[in-house]
Amino acid sequence: MINYDKLYIGGRWTEPAKTELLEVRSPHDRSLVGLAAEATAPDVDRAVAAAREAFDEGPWPLMTPAERQEVVTRFRDLYAERAEEIADLTTAENGSARWFTGWTASALSQQTDAFLRAAAAMKWEEEMDRTDETAGRVLVRREPVGVVAAVIPWNAPHQSALVKMVPALLAGCTVVLKSSPENALVTLLLGEIFTEAGVPEGVVSVLPADRETSEYLISHPGIDKIAFTGSTRAGQTIASIAGRQLKRVSLELGGKSAAIVREDADLDALVEGLKFLSFANNAEACVAHTRILVHRSRYDEAVAKLKDLIESLTVGDPFAADTFIGPMVRADQQQRVRSYIETGIREGARLVTGGPEVPEGLEGGYYVKPTLFADVDNSMRIAQEEIFGPVLVVIPFDDDDQAVRIANDSPYGLGGGVWTxxxxxxxxxxxRIRTGTFSVNGAPFSLDAPFGGFKNSGIGREFGAVGLTQYIEYKTIAV
Structure with a gap:
């Protein structure tokens, strides 16, 4: 059993204000994975004070960009050495299938490399060309935004953490990471790697905590910037707090992405692509393609192939080699997905496969049946609201214009794609689609390209050079 009985505050392992440890249990069988310290308001105060001092007085913001890049490069290498351990612990904590956590842990080195390339190419201070004869010399500096509160969800803990922490650190910021209780163990493990990489004292803190403590952190006067990944509802609360305090904010929120299947699409390629685009990470993914818009001439054929796909996906122990979909992370998340399936039935959608029942033999964990609905109207709740589970809806269309209208008829705008x-x-x-990312025939995205959403899917962008600029303030100096 793993035991992290201290919090990582300002680079030091520190006794928490709350003496009772958090039990982290497997969503597969409720067995005890480990015990972890849980942060409360006094711990936040200490972490923010350490970050504030490290930013205002410490060496990190004053180091050259190349020196910070050297530390982050060491972190990348040390992280890669522990990738298998990290993948195992993530699977144990949140139930993500081991094939997925293994792939993610390995891919995070590539994500960090993209930020390192962006930092190396960034002109941190440059003199502008003189075009105004009345002006003197003008220098433009890119400086760190300050103390960053990085608030992340449970579904992809290290990806969500490092896509914020790495660019913030490269920019010269200090960071307080607030993780979900479900991932307390694997996020506290990050503290070990940051220490070994040589991050100076005060620069990084890791605080597993509940929502109340999270709100205390983002409201703290010592925080300059909030970087959040999570639900749209929580993002709205954070945006309102940031607005009142004029804090910088970036939000990566929910989605209800549409995959448009034209009459000339390769349906076998579609099904193979949607296996990952729709169901990776137990379908607990904001960018999952969950609305499948199919040209009426191919509709029945596509529904039949999607049915075969879903029924072929092995659901079960996330550590098993043949498991593709593991359990939902918590009992309330399991019930949420099951209730949406019941809602779809009440709304009149045709249940093709799956259903609200718990899969046979898996009653001891938080499992749901992967489910397919056909004959769905885009106005139904199951087509408009983010379910965050393995539920697909199939909607017919007659021409490209109608497909675009249906795809855009959503409060979200995170992802999507077309097959043709x-x-x-x-x-x-x-x-024509109002989303931040969009793929043609399932093409993969570059980690150097910006990622984020339109509408209720968020504010700001992550990844690469654009993601790095989210942690930068611009200063103009006239000489």
Whole structure:
């Protein structure tokens, strides 16, 4: 059993204000994975004070960009050495299938490399070309935004953490990471790697905590910038707090992404692509393609193939080699997904496969059946609201214009895609969809490219050079 009985505050392992340890249990069988310290308001005060001092008085913001890059490079290498351990612990804590956590832990080195490339190419101070004869010399500096509160969800703990922490650190910021209780163990493990990498004292804190403590952190006067990944509802609360206090904020929120399947689509390629685009990480993913819009001429064929796909996915012990979908992370999340399935039935959608029952033999964990609905109207709740579980809805359309209207008829705008043999038409459609990311025939995204959403899917962007600029203030100096 793993035991983290101290919090990582300002680079030091520190006794928490709350003496009772948090029990972290497996969503597969409720067995005890480990015990962890849980942060409360006094711990937040200490972490913010350490971060504030490290930013205002410490060496980190004053180091050269190259020196900070050297430390982050060491962190990347040390992280890679522990990737298998991290993948195992993530699977144990949140139930993500081991194939997924293994892939994610390995891919995070590539994510960090993209930020390192962006930092190396960034012009941290430059003199502008003189075009105004009345002006003197003008220097433009890119400086760190300050103390960052990074608040992350449970579904992809290290990806969500490092996509904020790495660019913040490269920019010269100090960071207080607030993780969910479900991932207390694997996020506290990050403290060990940051220490070994040589991050100076005060620069990084890791605080597993509940929502009340999270709100205390983001409201803290010592915080300059909030970087959040999570639900749209929580993002709205954070945005309102940031607005009142004029804090910088970036929000990566929910989604209800649409995959448009034109009449000339390769349905076998579609099904293979949606296996990962729709169901990776137990379908507990904001960017999952969960609305499948199919041209009416291919509708029945597509529904049949999607049914075969879903029924082929092995659900069970997330450590098993053949498991594709593990349990939902908590009992309330399991009940949320099951209730949406019941809602779809009441709304009149056709249940093709799956259903609200717990899979047979898996009653001891938080499992749900992967479910497919057909004959769905886009106005139904199961087509408009983010379910955050393995539930797909299939909606027919008659032409490209109607498909675009349906895809855009959503409060969200995070992802989506089109499947077609006609690249020209694909790009025409892609340019009309109001989302931050969009793929043609399931093409993978570059980690150097910006990621984020339109509408209720968020504010700001992550990844690469654009993600790095989210942690930068611009200063103009006239000489």
């Amino acid at each position: 043999a006609d690249e020209t038409r694909a790009l025409e459609i892609a340019r």
